Amino acid sequence: MFNKLRLKLTLINATVIFLLFFLLITGTYYSSRLEINHRSETMAHKVLQDIESGLIDDLPLRPPEQPGPVFFFIRISPGGLITDQSSNSLQSEEELAVLSAAALKDQNAQGIIAFGGTEYKYLKSAVSENDEITILFQDFTHENNMLLIQLTALIVTGLVCLLLSFLGSFFMANRAMGPIQKAWQQQQDFLSDASHELRTPLAIIQTNLDVVMGNPGETVASQAKWLQNIKEESGQMAQVVDSLLFLARADSNQQPLLKCSFSLDTALRQAVSPFEALAALKEISLSLSCPHPISFFGDEARIKQVISILLDNAIRHTPAGGAIAIHLTRADSRTTLTVTDSGEGIDPESLTKIFDRFYQADRSRFNGGAGLGLAIAKWIVKTHHGTITATSQPGVKTVFSIQLP
Incomplete structure (x- = not known):
């Protein structure tokens, strides 16, 4: 398909x-031909006028080293006979008779x-x-x-330029096809991964529904386990769909940002607060360092979303007894936010x-996620x-760093 499109x-x-x-x-x-014809006609009228007025009584033979228009004349009697001719005429009497008759x-x-084989005007x-x-x-x-030499030169030049244009067009088409192929492959991968992410919860929901419907006489309380599974998987599906819609709107530039000035340190504390109980439940130490108030111009809700994504990932892959540290600093007109966890790390x-x-480098590291959170965080930053980067020492720690203007 792409080869045909490239060729097209x-x-x-x-x-x-x-x-x-x-x-x-x-x-x-044709412009050159018209110009030559015009000059020829103008000169011919002037020469004939001079001949009739007596200023020119003969046209001598021009030396070969002096190229230019070749004029010669003849005079015809009332009876159609040639009575006089210029001395530069190289034609025979028979040829002149044919030309005069015509x-x-x-x-x-x-x-x-x-x-x-000669053209005479x-x-x-x-x-x-x-x-x-x-x-x-x-x-x-x-x-x-x-005119023939000019036409030949123009045709040769045109053919060379046509060949170069074909090669250039092929090169440019190949360059243009690169992003198209990449986008196509990303779309195919996106559809494949999305189908995979949605197929698993759908299968679980279907299985649990089969169990529930297979016991129509049971009470809701006795079916709570299966219904809870359905609820959890439905929530997981809703989260995946929301993430897909967010990225789709972002790709089409339809994801608006509501920017305004706000307190970034306050927004950070508000975003971290909901995770404190979850971290305590998993026996993970969660610390926040923000020594100075920092004002920032941006979309507060989206910045909180980035913080939530990073903390959610950190808590999910940090084992019990681990630690998560959040630092927010401002220096040299740049705001830096780092989230450091003591999890298993990420390979280079x-x-x-x-x-x-x-x-997802490791399903165990991103357990419970669909692999869309960091893509969303990167788009928001x-x-x-700004920029978002990650560094890691496997088995020691992972650091996500955000730089904002």
Whole structure:
């Protein structure tokens, strides 16, 4: 599919460029031809006028080293005989007779005669006092050769440019296909991972419903275990769906941020407070350090969401007896928030991927999550013109660091 699309883009670009070159070459050629014809006609009228007025009584043979328009003339008697001709005429009497007959046959005062593989332009004078007609001919071989050389140069240049444009179009199409292929692959992975994340709770819900419906005579109290399982999995599904919708709106730039000035240290305490009981239940030490009030301009709710995501991950992968430390500092116009846990850590290979959607380096570390939280956190921090990074010493600690302006 992508190869066909790449070829299609290349051909479209090459075709457009070819048409542009074709129009340019055609326009240049015909413009040059019109200019040469115009100059030739202007010069022919002047030469004929000088011949009729007597300023020119002959046209001598021009040396080969002086290229230019080749004019010669003949005078025709009332009986159609050639009475005079310029000395530079290289044509035989028979050829001149054919040319004069063709010119006299034409009712127009000027025209073009093709004879013997040569193109001649002619211009006829009015009948003189002695009833003679002067016909001025121009051998157009030199001009046609110039036009042919120009046309050949334009065609060769056009073919070279067409080849280069094809290669350039292929290169650009290949460059353009890179993001498309990446987006397509991300979409396929996204759909596959989303289906996987939703399939598991759906299967659990279906299984528990089968158990409940298989015992229609039982009371609600006796079925509480299965109903509680259904409730928990429904909540997990709702959380996954909410995360998917958030990221979908973020990708389409439809996830608004309600920014205003707020106390970041107060927001941090409010976000940490709900996790204190959960940390105590798991016998995890949770400490918060924020020595100075810090004001920040941003979306308070989304910043709290980032803190909640980091704390939720930290509590889920920190064993009993472990510790979690949160530090908020301000220095050099930068605000730094760090969340450090004493869990099992993350291997170096996974550190570069943990912010990817659905990526889970270890199901035990992200137990209870779908692998979307850190992707959401990264988007929120990025939209606040900040950065989020992670460092880890496996078996010792993991540190998530957020830098905000």
